[in-house]
Amino acid sequence: MLKRVTLKQVASRAGVSYQTVSKVINHKVHISTEVEKRIWDTVTEMGYTPSYTARSLRIQRSRTIGYTWEPSPADQANPILDQFLQSMFNTAEKRGYYLLCFPYLEPEKQLDMYRHLIDTGRVDAFVVSSLNYTDPNVALLCEREFPFVAFGRLDGSLIFPNIDVDGGLGIRMAVEHLLSLGHRKIATLAWPNNSRVGDNRIEGYFSAMQAARIEVRPEWVERGEGSYEVGLRATTTLLALPETTRPTAIVAMNDLMAIGAMAAIRNIGLSPGKDIAVTGFDDTPTARFLNPPLTSLRQPVWEIGQHLMERLITYLETGHYPDPFEELVAPELVVRTSSTGIEMDRVLIEKGELYR
Amino acid sequence: MLKRVTLKQVASRAGVSYQTVSKVINHKVHISTEVEKRIWDTVTEMGYTPSYTARSLRIQRSRTIGYTWEPSPADQANPILDQFLQSMFNTAEKRGYYLLCFPYLEPEKQLDMYRHLIDTGRVDAFVVSSLNYTDPNVALLCEREFPFVAFGRLDGSLIFPNIDVDGGLGIRMAVEHLLSLGHRKIATLAWPNNSRVGDNRIEGYFSAMQAARIEVRPEWVERGEGSYEVGLRATTTLLALPETTRPTAIVAMNDLMAIGAMAAIRNIGLSPGKDIAVTGFDDTPTARFLNPPLTSLRQPVWEIGQHLMERLITYLETGHYPDPFEELVAPELVVRTSSTGIEMDRVLIEKGELYR
DNA sequence: ACAGTGTAAGCGAACGTTCGCATAAGACTT
DNA sequence: AAGTCTTATGCGAACGTTCGCTTACACTGT
Numbered sequence: 001m002l003k004r005v006t007l008k009q010v011a012s013r014a015g016v017s018y019q020t021v022s023k024v025i026n027h028k029v030h031i032s033t034e035v036e037k038r039i040w041d042t043v044t045e046m047g048y049t050p051s052y053t054a055r056s057l058r059i060q061r062s063r064t065i066g067y068t069w070e071p072s073p074a075d076q077a078n079p080i081l082d083q084f085l086q087s088m089f090n091t092a093e094k095r096g097y098y099l100l101c102f103p104y105l106e107p108e109k110q111l112d113m114y115r116h117l118i119d120t121g122r123v124d125a126f127v128v129s130s131l132n133y134t135d136p137n138v139a140l141l142c143e144r145e146f147p148f149v150a151f152g153r154l155d156g157s158l159i160f161p162n163i164d165v166d167g168g169l170g171i172r173m174a175v176e177h178l179l180s181l182g183h184r185k186i187a188t189l190a191w192p193n194n195s196r197v198g199d200n201r202i203e204g205y206f207s208a209m210q211a212a213r214i215e216v217r218p219e220w221v222e223r224g225e226g227s228y229e230v231g232l233r234a235t236t237t238l239l240a241l242p243e244t245t246r247p248t249a250i251v252a253m254n255d256l257m258a259i260g261a262m263a264a265i266r267n268i269g270l271s272p273g274k275d276i277a278v279t280g281f282d283d284t285p286t287a288r289f290l291n292p293p294l295t296s297l298r299q300p301v302w303e304i305g306q307h308l309m310e311r312l313i314t315y316l317e318t319g320h321y322p323d324p325f326e327e328l329v330a331p332e333l334v335v336r337t338s339s340t341g342i343e344m345d346r347v348l349i350e351k352g353e354l355y356r
Numbered sequence: 357m358l359k360r361v362t363l364k365q366v367a368s369r370a371g372v373s374y375q376t377v378s379k380v381i382n383h384k385v386h387i388s389t390e391v392e393k394r395i396w397d398t399v400t401e402m403g404y405t406p407s408y409t410a411r412s413l414r415i416q417r418s419r420t421i422g423y424t425w426e427p428s429p430a431d432q433a434n435p436i437l438d439q440f441l442q443s444m445f446n447t448a449e450k451r452g453y454y455l456l457c458f459p460y461l462e463p464e465k466q467l468d469m470y471r472h473l474i475d476t477g478r479v480d481a482f483v484v485s486s487l488n489y490t491d492p493n494v495a496l497l498c499e500r501e502f503p504f505v506a507f508g509r510l511d512g513s514l515i516f517p518n519i520d521v522d523g524g525l526g527i528r529m530a531v532e533h534l535l536s537l538g539h540r541k542i543a544t545l546a547w548p549n550n551s552r553v554g555d556n557r558i559e560g561y562f563s564a565m566q567a568a569r570i571e572v573r574p575e576w577v578e579r580g581e582g583s584y585e586v587g588l589r590a591t592t593t594l595l596a597l598p599e600t601t602r603p604t605a606i607v608a609m610n611d612l613m614a615i616g617a618m619a620a621i622r623n624i625g626l627s628p629g630k631d632i633a634v635t636g637f638d639d640t641p642t643a644r645f646l647n648p649p650l651t652s653l654r655q656p657v658w659e660i661g662q663h664l665m666e667r668l669i670t671y672l673e674t675g676h677y678p679d680p681f682e683e684l685v686a687p688e689l690v691v692r693t694s695s696t697g698i699e700m701d702r703v704l705i706e707k708g709e710l711y712r
Numbered sequence: 713a714c715a716g717t718g719t720a721a722g723c724g725a726a727c728g729t730t731c732g733c734a735t736a737a738g739a740c741t742t
Numbered sequence: 743a744a745g746t747c748t749t750a751t752g753c754g755a756a757c758g759t760t761c762g763c764t765t766a767c768a769c770t771g772t
Contacts, residue, residue, distance in 0.1 A: 004477070006758060017722050022760060031720065049475035053412045054758030057727050062409065064456070071442045077433045077641040086427045089459040098478070099457050100420070103445035119405035121360070122454070228645050259645045266647065285433040286642040289584050289615045291622065362728060373752050378730060387750065410728030413757050740747070
């Protein structure tokens with residue numbers, strides 16, 4: 001807080017010009033080993049650390065990357081936030097970068113926020129997530145040609161480097177899993193139309209059903225905003241269908257709707273997993289501990305954060321993005337009792353095998 | 357990315373010296389209204405934004421606050437992270453500050469990380485959380501007299517501004533709630549000794565029991581590292597006690613152990629909430645959706661983040677902390693079926709009253 | 713002995729601000 | 743009308759780096 005050792009002080013102590021010290025520190029020049037050693041010794045002896053700000057001013061870079069994300073509603077934890085952030089911090093730090101986090105605001109204010117961070121030179125680039133079709137922030141960054149990478153793609157005219165989870169594939173995996181268990185009447189709890197992620201996921205449901213030559217009945221597709229309540233209500237409706245069309249399995253587009261679905265199943269005296277199969281999406285940490293444990297789809301969050309960050313920093317340092325420019329990764333289907341009815345989790349816990 | 361408008365450019369266009377422009381922008385001086393208007397006009401016309409880096413270099417402040425936190429294990433979401441971060445971003449941004457987030461590393465490396473951020477002048481202050489008795493980072497900051505505030509207190513010799521949740525009070529509230537329901541044989545699932553937070557919480561159990569003149573039997577106190585498995589095993593042990601000492605209620609120090617406890621109760625054919633009452637701590641978002649919904653203690657996270665940030669920034673700007681220097685806030689007991697046995701949640705859901 | 717070559721280190725300038733002091737001009741005192 | 747006080751603006755310097763150019767010097771080859 002008090003003192004700050006500067007290049008000049010080090011230089012005068014070491015008996016050289018301060019510019020020479022700078023060059024030694026940055027390995028910019030060949031220098032007599034004797035002087036070099038003397039300089040390094042004084043540096044450590046005096047505890048010199050270059051001023052981040054002064055360096056930034058000179059090189060015109062902040063070595064800082066901006067990130068913001070949409071906060072979860074209070075009743076709903078963000079299952080991947082912690083890991084995603086940590087993976088980005090870690091990979092960024094290894095290359096000398098840090099993340100500047102800023103609040104998530106209403107659209108117009110948010111745009112100003114981005115502008116401000118760009119114009120003040122506070123960040124060199126952004127990471128952007130939870131995109132939707134017409135994301136004004138992405139448009140701004142593209143228009144300004146400001147560097148960024150995205151978690152999530154957008155199939156409009158804008159092109160930018162991104163990594164996305166193949167939600168369609170994930171749901172297809174879930175449906176195929178249910179088909180392999182013998183289910184034929186499979187319903188889905190989907191998001192409203194026109195959400196980028198939602199459309200992608202439900203596409204997997206339709207394509208898997210089509211591949212199995214099962215006609216999807218319109219009443220099997222329930223839509224809503226992804227909450228517990230929607231899952232509960234929609235499933236209650238589904239279960240009231242006549243015997244011939246009543247689904248025996250439910251594929252939810254997120255865990256919370258799946259949890260609601262299980263509650264609805266229990267409400268009418270049936271047993272989730274045994275009587276009606278349920279799957280979710282996200283593999284919320286508590287999914288394992290639900291009753292019954294929930295079959296869900298897990299995203300390779302750590303890898304995504306790491307790859308995004310590596311690509312972004314490579315771009316900042318070299319001026320071009322490494323391949324692949326766009327990457328689509330598969331989620332992993334985590335099978336638990338809610339779809340199979342077999343309580344293997346508990347068995348394994350008792351045998352002490354599940355959590356070595 | 358390409359151009360940057362500087363003070364000098366604005367000045368020459370406005371026909372004044374660049375220093376004058378600076379003064380006008382910073383409201384540092386009284387100036388003829390005519391010139392002032394001309395300057396402001398050119399500023400907006402040219403889209404000038406002061407360079408954050410240059411300003412920082414000059415004023416020797418970064419207006420940046422550092423924060424890191426211990427990542428949750430993969431099977432356990434951090435229930436308050438999102439909200440805590442957002443509350444800090446928001447209050448910081450309102451006063452022109454941003455948060456720099458950095459990775460959580462092993463102790464020695466972490467100390468270097470803190471040192472580095474201080475010595476390079478990258479941050480003006482820190483927010484520190486999840487303290488334990490001998491936190492080397494806190495010791496470093498105290499020794500260097502570097503500004504910081506903490507989420508959590510430490511009752512050693514170090515004094516620093518902090519806000520903490522009164523975990524002891526929370527547990528006392530939970531125990532008193534159970535007592536009021538008629539329970540007398542109340543067990544607890546506690547953390548290992550010598551964790552700052554754990555010791556504080558269990559103290560509430562002992563004091564509430566003592567106040568009710570109930571002798572705590574040693575076998576009622578189970579300890580472990582706060583996981584689902586510990587909750588499951590410890591509760592299985594508790595339920596195997598002879599009728600006379602077998603607890604009718606279980607107070608867990610976090611939600612995950614409570615979830616394990618409920619599983620153990622179900623394992624022996626009993627019903628959590630009806631036969632054995634269970635309470636947790638943290639009010640994980642999914643707590644509401646468990647079967648039965650879990651009674652838990654909620655921390656006023658948003659207020660904590662906001663107050664911490666406000667106090668820290670006030671210190672940075674004025675040089676002294678506003679009162680109170682230390683603040684202890686009460687958690688809120690959220691009563692649900694796992695302790696009462698009455699399924700009011702479902703009733704209310706059906707009546708549409710719970711989630712207006 | 714002298715030009716040519718290579719290397720070690722220094723020098724001045726610049727990055728874009730803010731800050732304190734100097735100065736000019738006008739207004740006010742005496 | 744000369745001196746003092748305000749007020750509005752300008753000026754130089756500094757914050758702590760990095761970068762490109764120049765200088766100094768020793769070493770080679772003829």
